[in-house]
Amino acid sequence: MDWTSAQLRSLVELTRRGTITAVADALGYTPGGVSQQITALEKATGMRLLRRVGRRVELTDAGATLALHAERILTTEAEAVEALERTxxxxxxxxxxxxxxxxxxxxxxxxxxxxxxxxxxxxxxxxxxxxxxxxxxxxxxxxxxxxxxxxxxxxxxxxxxxxxxxxxxxRFSLAVPTGAMPGRADTSRTSRTSGASDTSGRAGPRKVSLADTRELGWILPSVRSYYGRAVLTACRRAGFEPQVAHEVTDTAATLALVEAGVGVSVVTDLMLRLRPSRLDVLELSETMExxxxxxxxxxxxxxxxxxxxxxxxxxxxxxxxxxxxxxxxxxxxxx
Known part of the structure; x- marks a missing residue:
């Protein structure tokens, strides 16, 4: 039959993600573009592959059957690309x-x-x-x-x-607004603007526990994300439930909010390089990676x-x- 890889991939992604919008996000198309791919595939097969159920769409029996074979076709195509590269x-x-x-x-x-x-x-x-x-x-x-x-x-x-x-x-550290934990000032591994090292000449840093933040507001992604759940798990292991004041996914935005003094978050060195920030970075006693x-x-x-x-x-x-x-x-x- 005269179909394209893009059409088959749209169908396969629909079985994985469940909605036209989610497929569009995954493939970098517009929802209308995905619908066009499916419509073209229906014309190529001469069969109805989707049906509407309220505001949703679901695969017909023919759609589910083709999706199963489409995965195999796409895998075979990828294997052919690999074989050609080796020649x-x-x-x-x-x-x-x-x-x-x-x-x-x-x-x-x-x-x-x-x-x-x-x-x-x-x-x-x-x-x-x-x-x-x-x-x-x-x-x-x-x-x-x-x-x-x-x-x-x-x-x-x-x-x-x-x-x-x-x-x-x-390894994660704790990012807090500058001076937010004054009783632990000498625990600051870095007080950074654009990642500048602490040159105060203090003795080796002591470590701070996640439990020390139980009264502070947190800046975290949604707990529906793996990152959000990982932080939540670590905090619960430390014996408290973090008070999430701001639910934010973007790392640069998180650093900006910490710098503004509205909450704390966990960070890594790689994350800190995304945005020059003036904040305190405290070493955690817990191992969180x-x-x-x-x-x-x-x-x-x-x-x-x-x-x-x-x-x-x-x-x-x-x-x-x-x-x-x-x-x-x-x-x-x-x-």
Whole structure:
């Protein structure tokens, strides 16, 4: 039948995400564009694939059957791309990369410079997306690989069709308005404008506990996000429920609010580099981490362009390749 990969991908994403709007967000289309893809697919098959139920749409039996086969078709197509790449005498081709804001600002630029130098035949097309969406985007074939985050307290569910390789680990500290915890002034690891180091000559810093913030307002993402749930889990383990004064997802906005004195939040060094801020950063007695990971489909492990970019990312983050890796997760990504 005369259909396109874009049409099949729209149908597959609809089974994953449930609404036309969500599919549009995932694929970078407008909702009308997604509807057009599905309509064209119905014309190609001569069958009705969707039906309306109130304000929602759902797959017909024919739609569900085609969606199942469409996943296999798209996987076979991706495997064919990998096989063709391996026949070339040089590493060349186009990669679609999904990434979150911090990765876009700090991790991808140096990696792209190295790719241009080492593999000039590789073209990278990047796309900013919600960090919690990158796993589904890779699984659905929307992107070829993605940079994501994982939290030991609330690990991302593992899809056996994906490879998740840890690139680096970051430990969280507590960001508080300057002078907000005067009794603990000597616990300030840095009091920074644009990340300036503390040169006060104080003795080694003492650590502050999350429990010391029980009376303070917090700035956090929604608890529906993995990040929000990870912070909530850590606070509950410390024996209190954080008082969320401002529900904010954007890191730069969070730092601005802390600087303005309206609340506290947890931060990593990478997050602090997103916005020059004047605030106090206190070392936490609790160990709270996030893992920066690269995600790609298992069968693409030996695709030359994917392997090349993964190697560059490992090099740029200082992560050596593990001796042995397992499907679904990297050996280094211990929990």
């Amino acid at each position: 070339r005498n040089e590493i060349s081709g186009t990669l679609r990369v999904g990434l979150f804001a911090t990765a876009a600002a700090e991790l991808l630029p140096p990696a792209l410079r190295q790719v241009r130098e080492s593999h000039p035949g590789v073209t990278v097309r990047s796309r900013d997306m919600d960090v919690d969406e990158v796993y589904d985007a890779v699984a659905g074939g929307t992107v070829d690989l993605a940079l994501g985050l994982d939290y030991p307290d609330v690990p991302i569910p593992r899809d056996p069709s994906l490879r998740v390789m840890e690139l680096s680990r970051e 996030r893992h920066i990971v690269v995600v790609f489909r298992s069968f693409a492990e030996h695709r030359p362009t994917v392997a090349a970019l993964v190697d560059v990312l490992r090099t740029s983050t200082g992560r050596r390749p593990p001796r042995r890796e397992h499907h679904g997760t990297d050996k280094l990504a211990t929990r």
